[in-house]
Each structure stands twice: as C-alpha cells, then as structure tokens.
Amino acid sequence: MSRQEHIVHGFKATLVARAVYMISSALLMFLLARYLLDPDGYGTLYWVIGILAVVQLVADLGIGKSVARYVSEYSEKDPGQIPHLLTSTITFKLVIISVVGYLLFVFHEHLAIALGDPSAAPFLAVGILYVVAMSFSTFTQIVFQGYNQLVYSAAVQAFSGFARLIFAVAFVLLGLGALGALLGYIVGYALSAVAGLLVLYYKFYRRHEPAEEYEEGLSRRLLEYSIPLTATRSANVIDKQIDTVLVGVFLTPTAVAFYTLGKQISDFVLAPAESLGFTISPNFGEQKASGQLEQARRIYETALSNTLLLYIPAAVGLAIVAEPFVTMTFGADYAGAVPVLQILSGFIVLQAITNLTSDSLDYLGRARHRAIAKGATSVANLGLNIVLIPTIGVVGAAAATVATHTVYVAVNLYIVHLELDLRLLRLGRSIGVVCLITGVMAVAVMLVTPMVSSVVMLFGAIALGASTWAILAVASGLVDPREVRAAIS
Secondary structure, three states: OOHHHHHHHHHHHHHHHHHHHHHHHHHHHHHHHHHHOOHHHHHHHHHHHHHHHHHHHHHHOOHHHHHHHHHHHHHHHOHHHHHHHHHHHHHHHHHHHHHHHHHHHHHHHHHHHHOOOHHHHHHHHHHHHHHHHHHHHHHHHHHHHHOOOHHHHHHHHHHHHHHHHHHHHHHHHHHHHHHHHHHHHHHHHHHHHHHHHHHHHHHHHHHOOOOOOOOOOHHHHHHHHHHHHHHHHHHHHHHHHHHHHHHHHHOOHHHHHHHHHHHHHHHHHOHHHHHHHHHHHHHHHHHHHOOOHHHHHHHHHHHHHHHHHHHHHHHHHHHHHHHHHHHHHHOHHHHHHHHHHHHHHHHHHHHHHHHHHHHHHHHOOOHHHHHHHHHHHHHHHHHHHHHHHHHHOHHHHHHHHHHHHHHHHHHHHHHHHHHHOOOHHHHHHHHHHHHHHHHHHHHHHHHHHHHOOOHHHHHHHHHHHHHHHHHHHHHOOOOOHHHHHHHHO
C-alpha cells in the first residue's frame, strides 16, 4: 500500500469512527438539552466536566503523546524498545492518577465551595472515576496513532461515543438527572479504555520481543519530551475548558448551557478536520526521519487547501443560519446560544487549521515551539475571559477564544513553513478562490434564510448553500469529482 493509499485508508476509517462518535455525541446533546435536562442541569453537567478536564490534565501530563512519538520512531529503528516504553509509561500513569484521584477525593467538597457551587461536590466525587476512565481511553487512542494503526484508534473512539450515549440516557431515565449523565460518560469511557488496553496488549505489545536492556536515556528523553507536550495540553485545556469553568464561576449554569451548546455544535462541524489531522500527522515523523520533506510538504499543502475549501464556507453558512438552527433544534430556551455560535463560527476555521497542524508539529519534533506559542496565547485567553465574561457575558468568552486562537494559528503556520518551506503564492491563490466561492454561497443562503419557518425549510436553505458550494468548487477546479469518487471507492 502506497503512502497516499495508507493516508486515505486511515482517513476514511478515522472519519467513519469520528462520524459514529460525533453522531452519538450530537444525539446525546440533543436528547439531554431538548428532553432530559433543563438548561440548569445541562449547564451543571458540562461545567463539572470542564473542571474535571483541568484535573485530568494533571493526571495525564503529556506522557501519552510523548510515548506515541517514540513508538512511531522506534517502530522503524528498534522495535524491541517499545515494550519497555509502554511498560514505563503505564506505570508512570498509574502513579500519577492515584495521587490525583486521592487528592480529588479528599478535597472535592472544598473545591466545590471554592468555585461557588457546593452542590457540585457529588459530581466531583464521582469525577474521580471519570478522570481514570477518560485518561486510559484517550491513552490507547494516542498510542495506536503512534503505531500508525488508525483503524484501532478510531474504533476505540467510536465505541466510547456509542457506549456513552446508551448509558448516559439510561441513567437519566432512571431518575439520576445530570449526575446520571456523568455516570454514563464514565461507563462509556471505561468500556472503551478496557477494550483499547486489551487490543494494545494482545495485538501490539506481545508482538515485540523486548530488548534485553532498556536503551540508556530513553526513559529520560520520554519524560523530557512530555514536558513541552504537557505545556501544550495545559494551554489546550485553558482554551477549551477553562472558559466554560469561568462562565460557571462568574455567571449561571444556564449561561454555561448556552456557551457549551455553541462549542459542542462547533466540535461536531470540526470532526472531518480532526480526522484528517489525526491521520496524516504520524507520516510527518516518518518522513522527517527518512529525509522525505518534499513529500511531507505536498501532503500538508493539499490537506490545508482542502480543509479551507470545506471550512470557510461551512463556518460562514453556519453563522447565517445559526438563529433558526438553534431555536428549531433545541428549543427557544436556548436562544442565548445563537450569538455564541455565530462568533465561534470564526473559531471553526481556526480550529480546523489547528487540528491539521498541531499533531504534525509534534511529530516533526517542534513540540517545544508549539508549546511556547500555545502557552502565551492561552494565558492571554485566560486574561481576556476574566475581563470579558463579567462585562459582556458568554459572548465575551467566545470573542476571547477567537481573538487569541487567531494568533496561535498564525504562529503554527509560520513554524510549519520553516519546516516544510510551503509554497505561499500557490496557497494564497487557492484561498482567494475559496473566499470567492464562499461569498457567492453566502449571498444565496442569506436570500432564503428570512423565509425559513420550519425544519424542512431550514434544511432546504442548508442544501442550497451546499449545492452552490459544490457546483462552484467543481467549476473552479478545486474539486475533481473523479478523485473524490476514487477516494470513496
């Protein structure tokens, strides 16, 4: 199988799994928001999950991505070291998670009081299990990525999403409310973690004959490389979760529900870009090791052009139809999420580029530089959130996210350009054509949106935008239908 065929195969597997995961997540979001929980309960659930994401940061550090990088490298040069790498990594994780879990158990009531909501204490106590289950579910996905075995990684993610949907809905229907939904998350992640660890052990760990000795200095390098990755993950948590936590601290659970809903819709739209970035990134590490940077450049440029071709029009279209989409899908009670979603439409484009770029930089050995950029912009994001949330509400949290992420994306692209020497004029021409297509599509959608009065008409407006985009994309030469059919087949 050629490199391109391998990427396409991995992308399709990852995209299918992401589709299962995101459809199950979207269905869970819809059922919880529309039928099972009121806005206060919905907001409380995702506020607590945001807090637990910060706790999990300490439990995970950057060790998962660090071992994935070395698994990718040593699969080629010395496979016998991989069992030692995995054993030391899991041992380290168990020690750290045990410490973090104990501290959360002892101080969960104090933490809830300090954050201004003593009623959240039971959620935080149960959250110990959430941290453990989520940590190992994510760990197996990342290690499979390091092996460049994306089908397994994708399967673990899909399984977690499906199981989470089933158990969260079941526990809420049993009368456990928002706490039951959290328990459903825990069961879903725990089952996927067990499945992932079993596959990792029997399919991959046991196929390597361990080297007689652990390579001198390898465990030290593993931990050293985890440091910038930890910094990057810390910054990611600040970007993705701390704003939700601050909305809950400064405002109300209902405000958290509005903000969370906008972010969840954005995440759903971003699934294809995340799948593509997850798929191509291990190839950059392999190509850099073998000196094939020209091939890496072609892969990245093609992926970036195609990502922008999809996401710039999608973001603009979403901003235009945000009001009827939110109120018709989730109910008028969630109308406060509309301006959040409109602002986060800009974030969708930025995050699509980030999903494509960030993991690639890690595999290119640029984790430290990315960590510095991420750390600086995340601190700025935190400061802007503290200033803007109390003054202009949830819209301020969204605006802070877009402003700081713009800077981060620009720095990431600059670093990629230093590594791969991107053909900027060629990329610029492609982006110009994409913007022109987007403008025509936006006019078509804006003309019909005021007439939308039902779900059928809403999907008609979306279909009009999609068909306009497709016709112009093909006519401009940016999309070749034969290549699309070949990739699908």
